[in-house]
Amino acid sequence: MPDQVEQWLAELLRLNDEEEKVTEKQIKIVQAAVEIFAEKGYSATSTSEIAQKAGVAEGTIFRHYKTKQNLLIAIVTPIMEKLVAPFVIRNFQEVLNVQYEHFEDFMRAMLINRLAFTRKYAPVLKVMIHEIPFNPDLQAQFMEHVSTNVVERVRRIVVHFQAQGQIIEAPADSIVRMCASTIVGYAVTRYLLAPERDWNDDEEIDLMVRFMMHGLSLNPVR
Amino acid sequence: MPDQVEQWLAELLRLNDEEEKVTEKQIKIVQAAVEIFAEKGYSATSTSEIAQKAGVAEGTIFRHYKTKQNLLIAIVTPIMEKLVAPFVIRNFQEVLNVQYEHFEDFMRAMLINRLAFTRKYAPVLKVMIHEIPFNPDLQAQFMEHVSTNVVERVRRIVVHFQAQGQIIEAPADSIVRMCASTIVGYAVTRYLLAPERDWNDDEEIDLMVRFMMHGLSLNPVR
Amino acid sequence: MPDQVEQWLAELLRLNDEEEKVTEKQIKIVQAAVEIFAEKGYSATSTSEIAQKAGVAEGTIFRHYKTKQNLLIAIVTPIMEKLVAPFVIRNFQEVLNVQYEHFEDFMRAMLINRLAFTRKYAPVLKVMIHEIPFNPDLQAQFMEHVSTNVVERVRRIVVHFQAQGQIIEAPADSIVRMCASTIVGYAVTRYLLAPERDWNDDEEIDLMVRFMMHGLSLNPVR
Amino acid sequence: MPDQVEQWLAELLRLNDEEEKVTEKQIKIVQAAVEIFAEKGYSATSTSEIAQKAGVAEGTIFRHYKTKQNLLIAIVTPIMEKLVAPFVIRNFQEVLNVQYEHFEDFMRAMLINRLAFTRKYAPVLKVMIHEIPFNPDLQAQFMEHVSTNVVERVRRIVVHFQAQGQIIEAPADSIVRMCASTIVGYAVTRYLLAPERDWNDDEEIDLMVRFMMHGLSLNPVR
DNA sequence: TATGAATGAGCTTTCATTCAT
DNA sequence: GATGAATGAAAGCTCATTCAT
Numbered sequence: 021m022p023d024q025v026e027q028w029l030a031e032l033l034r035l036n037d038e039e040e041k042v043t044e045k046q047i048k049i050v051q052a053a054v055e056i057f058a059e060k061g062y063s064a065t066s067t068s069e070i071a072q073k074a075g076v077a078e079g080t081i082f083r084h085y086k087t088k089q090n091l092l093i094a095i096v097t098p099i100m101e102k103l104v105a106p107f108v109i110r111n112f113q114e115v116l117n118v119q120y121e122h123f124e125d126f127m128r129a130m131l132i133n134r135l136a137f138t139r140k141y142a143p144v145l146k147v148m149i150h151e152i153p154f155n156p157d158l159q160a161q162f163m164e165h166v167s168t169n170v171v172e173r174v175r176r177i178v179v180h181f182q183a184q185g186q187i188i189e190a191p192a193d194s195i196v197r198m199c200a201s202t203i204v205g206y207a208v209t210r211y212l213l214a215p216e217r218d219w220n221d222d223e224e225i226d227l228m229v230r231f232m233m234h235g236l237s238l239n240p241v242r
Numbered sequence: 243m244p245d246q247v248e249q250w251l252a253e254l255l256r257l258n259d260e261e262e263k264v265t266e267k268q269i270k271i272v273q274a275a276v277e278i279f280a281e282k283g284y285s286a287t288s289t290s291e292i293a294q295k296a297g298v299a300e301g302t303i304f305r306h307y308k309t310k311q312n313l314l315i316a317i318v319t320p321i322m323e324k325l326v327a328p329f330v331i332r333n334f335q336e337v338l339n340v341q342y343e344h345f346e347d348f349m350r351a352m353l354i355n356r357l358a359f360t361r362k363y364a365p366v367l368k369v370m371i372h373e374i375p376f377n378p379d380l381q382a383q384f385m386e387h388v389s390t391n392v393v394e395r396v397r398r399i400v401v402h403f404q405a406q407g408q409i410i411e412a413p414a415d416s417i418v419r420m421c422a423s424t425i426v427g428y429a430v431t432r433y434l435l436a437p438e439r440d441w442n443d444d445e446e447i448d449l450m451v452r453f454m455m456h457g458l459s460l461n462p463v464r
Numbered sequence: 465m466p467d468q469v470e471q472w473l474a475e476l477l478r479l480n481d482e483e484e485k486v487t488e489k490q491i492k493i494v495q496a497a498v499e500i501f502a503e504k505g506y507s508a509t510s511t512s513e514i515a516q517k518a519g520v521a522e523g524t525i526f527r528h529y530k531t532k533q534n535l536l537i538a539i540v541t542p543i544m545e546k547l548v549a550p551f552v553i554r555n556f557q558e559v560l561n562v563q564y565e566h567f568e569d570f571m572r573a574m575l576i577n578r579l580a581f582t583r584k585y586a587p588v589l590k591v592m593i594h595e596i597p598f599n600p601d602l603q604a605q606f607m608e609h610v611s612t613n614v615v616e617r618v619r620r621i622v623v624h625f626q627a628q629g630q631i632i633e634a635p636a637d638s639i640v641r642m643c644a645s646t647i648v649g650y651a652v653t654r655y656l657l658a659p660e661r662d663w664n665d666d667e668e669i670d671l672m673v674r675f676m677m678h679g680l681s682l683n684p685v686r
Numbered sequence: 687m688p689d690q691v692e693q694w695l696a697e698l699l700r701l702n703d704e705e706e707k708v709t710e711k712q713i714k715i716v717q718a719a720v721e722i723f724a725e726k727g728y729s730a731t732s733t734s735e736i737a738q739k740a741g742v743a744e745g746t747i748f749r750h751y752k753t754k755q756n757l758l759i760a761i762v763t764p765i766m767e768k769l770v771a772p773f774v775i776r777n778f779q780e781v782l783n784v785q786y787e788h789f790e791d792f793m794r795a796m797l798i799n800r801l802a803f804t805r806k807y808a809p810v811l812k813v814m815i816h817e818i819p820f821n822p823d824l825q826a827q828f829m830e831h832v833s834t835n836v837v838e839r840v841r842r843i844v845v846h847f848q849a850q851g852q853i854i855e856a857p858a859d860s861i862v863r864m865c866a867s868t869i870v871g872y873a874v875t876r877y878l879l880a881p882e883r884d885w886n887d888d889e890e891i892d893l894m895v896r897f898m899m900h901g902l903s904l905n906p907v908r
Numbered sequence: 909t910a911t912g913a914a915t916g917a918g919c920t921t922t923c924a925t926t927c928a929t
Numbered sequence: 930g931a932t933g934a935a936t937g938a939a940a941g942c943t944c945a946t947t948c949a950t
Contacts, residue, residue, distance in 0.1 A: 043913075061376045063285030067941060077915045082942060084913090150372055153434075154283045190449055197431055198424055198453050205423025212375075227412055231420050235457030267931080289924060299932040304925060306930095489910080505820045507729030511945060521911040526946060594816055597878075598727045634893055641875055642868055642897050649867025656819075671856055675864050679901030709934075733920060743936045748921060750934090 046084050048074040053091055058143040062092055062151050092147075093157055099144045100158075100165055106133060107170045123181040123236075128229050131203055135210075135221070142211040171196060187236040199232050268306050270296040275313055280365040284314055284373050314369075315379055321366045322380075322387050328355060329392045345403040345458075350451050353425055357432075357443070364433040393418060409458040421454050490528050492518040497535055502587040506536055506595050536591075537601055543588045544602075544609055550577060551614045567625040567680075572673050575647055579654075579665070586655040615640060631680040643676050712750050714740040716761055724809035728758055728817050758813075759823055765810045766824075766831050772799060773836045789847040789902075794895050797869055801876075801887070808877040837862060853902040865898050 052074035056065045067088050071078040085091040120126035138145060152158045171193075178192040187195065206228060210219055274296035278287045289310050293300040307313040342348035360367060374380045393415075400414040409417065428450060432441055496518035500509045511532050515522040529535040564570035582589060596602045615637075622636040631639065650672060654663055718740035722731045733754050737744040751757040786792035804811060818824045837859075844858040853861065872894060876885055 045914080059376075061283070061285055061372075063283055064376060066939075068939085078941090079915055079917095079943080080913080083915095086942095088941065146375075150375070153368070153372070154281075154286065191445075194446060194449055197427060198450065201423045201427025202420055205419060205427065209419055223413075224416060227416055228420065231457035234459055234461070235453040237456060239456070239461060265930085288922075290922090293933095300924085301926080301932055301934095302930080305932095308925095310924065487909085503820075505727070505729055507727055508820065510943075512943090515912095522945090523911055523913095523947080524909085527910070530946095532945060590819075594819070597812070597816070598725075598730065635889075638890060638893055641871060642894065645867045645871025646864055649863060649871065653863055667857075668860060671860055672864065675901040678903060678905070679897040681900055683900070683905060711935080732918075734918085744920090745922080745936055745938095746934080749936095752921095754920065 043084075045074070045076050045080055049076060049081055049084065049091070050095055054095055054143050054147065057092070057095075057147045057151075062147065063154075089155070089157075092151060092155070093161075095144060096148050096151070096158055097161065099141050100148065100161055102141070103134075103137065103145075104165045104170050106130075107173050112173055123186045124229060124233050126177065126181075127199065127232055128225070131225055131228060134203065135207060135225070138207040138211055142215075146212055185238070188238055195236060198235065202228055202232055265306075267296070267298050267302055271298060271303055271306065271313070272317055276317055276365050276369065279314070279317075279369045279373075284369065285376075311377075311379075314373060314377070315383075317366060318370050318373070318380060319383065321363050322370065322383055324363070325356075325359065325367075326387045326392050328352075329395050345408045346451060346455050348399065348403075349421065349454055350447070353447055353450060356425065357429060357447070360429040360433055364437075368434055407460070410460055417458060420457065424450055424454055487528075489518070489520050489524055493520060493525055493528065493535070494539055498539055498587050498591065501536070501539075501591045501595075506591065506599075533599070533601075536595060536599070537605075539588060540592050540595070540602060541605065543585050544592065544605055546585070547578075547581065547589075548609045548614050550574075551617050567630045568673060568677050570621065570625075571643065571676055572669070575669055575672060578647065579651060579669070582651040582655055586659075590656055629682070632682055639680060642679065646672055646676055709750075711740070711742050711746055715742060715747055715750065715757070719757055720761055720809050720813065723758070723761075723813045723817075728813065729820075755821070755823075758817060758821070761810060762814050762817070762824055763827065765807050766814065766827055768807070769800075769803065769811075770831045770836050772796075773839050778839055789852045790895060790899050792843065792847075793865065793898055794891065797891055797894065800869065801873060801891070804873040804877055808881075812878055851904070854904055861902060864901065868894055868898055 049070065053065070053070045056069055056073060067081055068078050070091075071081055074081075081088075081091065085094055120129065148158070148162075152162050174196050175192045178187070178195050181187050182189060182192070206224060210221075210224075271292065275287070275292045278291055278295060289303055290300055292313075293303055296303075303310075303313065307316055342351065370380070370384075374384050396418050397414045400409070400417050403409050404411055404414070428446060432443075432446075493514065497509070497514045500513055500517060511525055512522050514535075515525055518525075525532075525535065529538055564573065592602070592606075596606050618640050619636045622631070622639050625631050626633055626636070650668060654665075654668075715736065719731070719736045722735055722739060733747055734744055736757075737747055740747075747754075747757065751760055786795065814824070814828075818828050840862050841858045844853070844861050847853050848855060848858070872890060876887075876890075
């Protein structure tokens with residue numbers, strides 16, 4: 021029943037769908053930009069290249085986005101919001117309490133959900149990863165969205181399951197980081213580093229869930 | 243006794259230490275370049291900026307490195323080699339068999355050793371991470387060094403400990419990936435994302451080792 | 465009775481008043497254009513800026529004026545005509561003979577009349593002054609209107625009063641130029657350079673008339 | 687003996703002659719720029735046009751002057767300083783008292799001196815006149831140099847000769863303005879509007895001096 | 909009639925690279 | 930070896946103008 025998350029999410033997204041009209045040319049520009057940004061990096065991409073690939077005049081890009089850096093932000097912002105949307109849902113914690121009796125269920129749901137998201141937006145996410153460290157505006161966005169919204173909320177989830185005795189007592193930040201590393205490590209390998217490899221996603225997900233659950237279990241080993 | 247690794251490593255490095263003479267100006271150039279590359283990214287950095295920060299004339303950079311991209315490679319290559327050096331040692335597997343009876347010992351040794359390395363070369367590693375995806379030459383280097391040398395060798399280690407029944411039967415690649423994710427996730431958070439936070443490295447290392455060992459243990463949970 | 469000039473002028477203007485209908489938008493465009501042209505100069509003003517200030521679409525400007533340079537000419541031409549209108553009157557010389565027995569009366573009348581005009585159209589006159597030297601079309605207009613019509617006619621007036629022994633024998637062109645300099649010098653200082661200063665126009669006019677009359681008198685000095 | 691002014695001036699200018707080294711290319715750039723600025727106006731002149739006329743690469747302009755507007759200022763500033771230099775001389779007033787017993791001598795000296803200057807630097811002065819109203823930096827320069835230094839000092843000269851009873855009692859500002867108008871009016875007509883005409887400078891100077899002296903004399907007319 | 913999206917030429921400026929000194 | 934003036938290609942961006950709606 022993890023898709024329930026997606027349900028609550030839906031209402032949130034409906035707002036976003038009513039965005040200002042985007043012309044056909046704008047869509048082409050964004051598509052071209054994402055492709056080339058992902059391929060050569062933002063700074064190494066020229067606006068004339070984007071215009072050419074998008075099949076529009078260079079001036080058209082600047083009519084709509086004013087600056088090149090504005091185009092980058094216009095691309096990244098909505099994806100950044102969608103990236104954290106499942107965590108930003110109003111009654112996040114209660115939902116999870118009801119939905120996911122065990123930490124394992126929660127982990128699996130999140131894993132599946134966000135991996136699907138990664139598959140869908142892989143190129144934009146690649147651009148995000150590479151440009152956030154060099155772009156103060158994106159950094160601020162990231163700080164606000166991810167740090168404030170996601171890490172803090174997931175932290176509380178971890179504490180919650182720790183209180184229930186489901187997972188080990190250890191700094192919640194560290195636990196969050198290790199789980200995130202496992203998931204992000206898979207996402208990066210799967211969709212950015214070696215997308216051409218023959219992946220068995222179900223098996224990998226099972227393995228990761230087992231790895232994290234065992235890793236955080238209270239049992240002594242051997 | 244993990245420092246033994248460093249001993250074998252020494253012989254390897256001796257070759258590197260006998261590099262061609264580098265002038266004082268070259269050192270300043272490289273220092274300046276690394277700093278600015280790490281701060282703004284390779285493409286967004288101009289050679290005049292590097293020259294200014296290094297206190298040399300712009301022509302001097304090109305006298306030594308011919309092109310800007312050459313300078314990048316001159317910076318990254320030796321660090322890439324040092325990064326994988328501990329794995330490239332000739333009799334790697336035998337050494338490990340003797341040195342590390344348990345997978346845990348091996349993991350811990352590697353973790354400590356490579357984290358020290360990351361701390362030392364954090365800026366260059368940041369540049370590497372960001373430029374490898376966009377630079378064919380660096381990509382080739384990375385493929386050769388990391389894929390061929392490291393992953394393949396560590397893979398065999400994993401298989402070795404699987405055969406001994408120390409860790410679960412699962413695709414070795416996946417196990418390598420999950421461990422690498424855990425370590426790299428820490429390194430990135432520790433030295434790139436939040437270096438200013440108050441870190442307790444020993445505790446974190448213990449936690450990660452426990453996380454990985456439990457995660458890969460044969461025991462059923464609960 | 466200098467307003468008599470204005471009377472003759474009236475007939476001339478009646479033609480101009482029957483101009484083609486100008487829409488409300490056109491007026492706004494011209495107002496905006498004059499303001500910005502006067503502030504930043506013609507070349508440094510963009511049509512989009514004019515459109516924005518006028519509250520119309522950029523296309524509307526081009527629907528009415530075809531080109532930017534056309535807009536400039538549409539602004540300057542009628543003012544240029546009005547500027548020289550008092551001199552262009554058909555029976556100019558006779559009128560003056562009757563009206564103004566003394567050169568001083570003529571000078572004073574002209575001074576007052578054209579200063580009022582300058583006050584009214586100061587911004588457009590500023591644009592004119594700045595663009596005539598760089599715009600062949602405006603140059604031609606200026607040559608025709610000012611040189612042919614004004615200078616030549618005023619020249620004849622000067623000769624007339626010289627013949628009467630009211631003013632010194634000297635090249636009429638030089639006399640015209642010195643009087644024009646005195647008047648234009650005041651107009652420029654008064655309305656362009658230091659409009660915010662506290663001016664006593666009547667006193668200044670008296671002083672200028674005295675300056676010119678003494679300057680051109682036959683009396684020896686001292 | 688009006689050239690005495692030039693003598694005192696010499697010492698001042700010697701400082702300026704020891705300017706920083708200007709390369710041959712810089713001179714060509716400035717020459718080309720002045721010519722085209724004077725012909726089409728600053729805003730309507732492109733840097734590529736300047737580069738072409740100067741026979742240098744476009745980049746060379748920016749290596750030396752950083753921005754186009756900087757080039758303008760580099761051209762105008764020294765001429766603005768030279769323009770006011772004769773007035774800025776330290777013991778200006780005393781010098782004049784000794785040198786010029788009569789206001790007429792002073793006027794004639796100034797007239798001849800500054801007209802020679804105008805002839806020499808006519809193109810730059812044209813650029814100055816046109817760009818000062820639209821360029822805040824030049825405006826500030828002009829205010830400081832001309833208002834503070836020139837007008838104020840000449841004002842005092844006028845007051846001095848008024849006290850001696852050589853010229854009429856009238857607002858000194860107005861007297862300064864009328865004399866300046868006469869001179870500038872000639873300079874503009876002579877060197878900018880109709881340089882091709884056949885001018886008799888000596889005669890014009892005599893006439894202007896007479897015009898101003900009579901214009902400011904205490905005698906009643908007629 | 910009025911609009912404003914679209915254009916592409918041209919703008920100022922930056923850049924990696926060369927080379928005479 | 931080191932310099933920094935010079936380069937010209939290409940960058941991001943602006944502009945006057947057009948045209949389908």
